[in-house]
Amino acid sequence: MYTNNIVGKNNSEISSLFVQNVEYRMPGDPAVRTLAGPAHWELFKYITAISGMSLSNQQKTLIVESVKLKKLRKRQYFLQEGDICKYIGFIIKGSTRMFSINERGQESIVAFGLENTWITDQASFNQNECSGYHIEVMEDTELLILNRSQIELLIASVPAFAQMFSEYQKQQLIYNQKRINAALSMTAEERYYDLLKNQPQYSMRFSQNMLACYLGVKPETLSRIRKHHI
Amino acid sequence: MYTNNIVGKNNSEISSLFVQNVEYRMPGDPAVRTLAGPAHWELFKYITAISGMSLSNQQKTLIVESVKLKKLRKRQYFLQEGDICKYIGFIIKGSTRMFSINERGQESIVAFGLENTWITDQASFNQNECSGYHIEVMEDTELLILNRSQIELLIASVPAFAQMFSEYQKQQLIYNQKRINAALSMTAEERYYDLLKNQPQYSMRFSQNMLACYLGVKPETLSRIRKHHI
Numbered sequence: 001m002y003t004n005n006i007v008g009k010n011n012s013e014i015s016s017l018f019v020q021n022v023e024y025r026m027p028g029d030p031a032v033r034t035l036a037g038p039a040h041w042e043l044f045k046y047i048t049a050i051s052g053m054s055l056s057n058q059q060k061t062l063i064v065e066s067v068k069l070k071k072l073r074k075r076q077y078f079l080q081e082g083d084i085c086k087y088i089g090f091i092i093k094g095s096t097r098m099f100s101i102n103e104r105g106q107e108s109i110v111a112f113g114l115e116n117t118w119i120t121d122q123a124s125f126n127q128n129e130c131s132g133y134h135i136e137v138m139e140d141t142e143l144l145i146l147n148r149s150q151i152e153l154l155i156a157s158v159p160a161f162a163q164m165f166s167e168y169q170k171q172q173l174i175y176n177q178k179r180i181n182a183a184l185s186m187t188a189e190e191r192y193y194d195l196l197k198n199q200p201q202y203s204m205r206f207s208q209n210m211l212a213c214y215l216g217v218k219p220e221t222l223s224r225i226r227k228h229h230i
Numbered sequence: 231m232y233t234n235n236i237v238g239k240n241n242s243e244i245s246s247l248f249v250q251n252v253e254y255r256m257p258g259d260p261a262v263r264t265l266a267g268p269a270h271w272e273l274f275k276y277i278t279a280i281s282g283m284s285l286s287n288q289q290k291t292l293i294v295e296s297v298k299l300k301k302l303r304k305r306q307y308f309l310q311e312g313d314i315c316k317y318i319g320f321i322i323k324g325s326t327r328m329f330s331i332n333e334r335g336q337e338s339i340v341a342f343g344l345e346n347t348w349i350t351d352q353a354s355f356n357q358n359e360c361s362g363y364h365i366e367v368m369e370d371t372e373l374l375i376l377n378r379s380q381i382e383l384l385i386a387s388v389p390a391f392a393q394m395f396s397e398y399q400k401q402q403l404i405y406n407q408k409r410i411n412a413a414l415s416m417t418a419e420e421r422y423y424d425l426l427k428n429q430p431q432y433s434m435r436f437s438q439n440m441l442a443c444y445l446g447v448k449p450e451t452l453s454r455i456r457k458h459h460i
Binding site: 100110121122132133166172179180183185186213 | 340399400406413446
C-alpha cells in the first residue's frame, strides 16, 4: 500500500486494529490516569497497534512525561524556513503541509500530515541544520511533540516505542521510494489517479491548489484532469 | 550533506574516520580471522565508523555467519521486476542502479548504489510483495547480502549493527526528502548542478544517459546543459 501515514490506517482503523489484535487496558490504570489526557491515549493506541506490543504503566508514564501537547491554529507554523527543526510532532487532530518555496516563488509540497502521522524536517531535526522548509498547519491542529533527546530516551527505554518508530521509518522509506518513482516515471494524470487510489483522504482534506503543489503539476493541468475524470 | 551513501563517505573517508575516532583491532582476532574475509572487514569498518561503537569477537562472528558474499558481473540483476526482493545488499565493490520501466517503455532510475551503500526494494523486502523495480549491476560487483530474518537477528543481537542500521534509515529519509523536493521544485539545470555538487561521484561512475534517467530529464536536455556548463 502506498501511503505516508503509517501502514495507511486512519484513527478508526487503528482503533479497530488495536481492539482486534492487542490486549490493552483502557484508561483505568491509576498511576497513569492522573497524568495522561486523551491525546496521550491516542498515542498509546497507535504505539500498541503498530508495534504489536503492550505498554506497562511505567512506560506509559515515561511517555507522558516525555511528550508535550501543542495546539496550533489554522495557518500557524510548526516550522519556518531558516529555523532549526527542534521537534518531531505526532498529529492527534488536524492537518499540515510541509513545503519549500523556490527562487521563482513557486511552492512545492513535499509532505502532507494527517492524524496518526509524524511530521518533521528529517535533515534539520537529525543534523541540527537550518531548514529549507515550512511546515504549516492547515486546520486547527493538536500535536504531541518531542525533541531529539526525548525521542532517543523513548527508543532506548520503551521497546514498543522503538519498534513503532522503526516501523514508521521503514514505511516512510517505502512511501518515499514510490513517490520518487512517481515523480520520475508517471504523467501528471497517472500521478493524480495514483493519489486518488492510494491517498483518497488527501483529495478530501486538501484544496485543488495544494494537491497540484504536491503532485508537481500546474493547477490548470490538474483542473483539466479533474474535469476529464468527472 | 545531500547523499544516499551513508553520511556521504566513500571507502577511504570511512577508513580515515574510523582510524581517527574509533579504537579498533585490525584482523588479528584468532576467533574471527579464520571466518572473515576482506569483504567482512569492510563491513566491520563501516559498522564501527557509522555507529561509533566497537564490535566484540563474538559479534563479528555472528555477523560473518549471518551475511553471504555474492558476486555479480556487469549487467547481471540483483532483482528483477515481478520478483520478491528477498535480500538487502551492502556493496563492497562495484555499482548498481535501481530502475522502473513505465508503460511507455521509459526507464526511471530511483537509486544508484556505490561502495558502502545498502541496496534493496524497501517495499518488496519489508512487505514481501512483488517488486516493480529492477536492480542491475553496472560494473562487476561484490555484495554482502542478508535476508529479513538475518537483518532482524543482527539488529536484535548487535547494538552497533542496530545503531548503524537506524542511522542508515535516517540518512535515507533525509536524502529522499531532498530528492522529492528537487523533483518538485528545481529546473533540470538546477537538479544537474545539485547532483554535481552533492554527488560528484555519480557523474564519474555513471553514463550521461543514466544520469538523465536519474534526474528525470531528457538525455538531449542534459547534453545541452552539460555543453553550456563546459
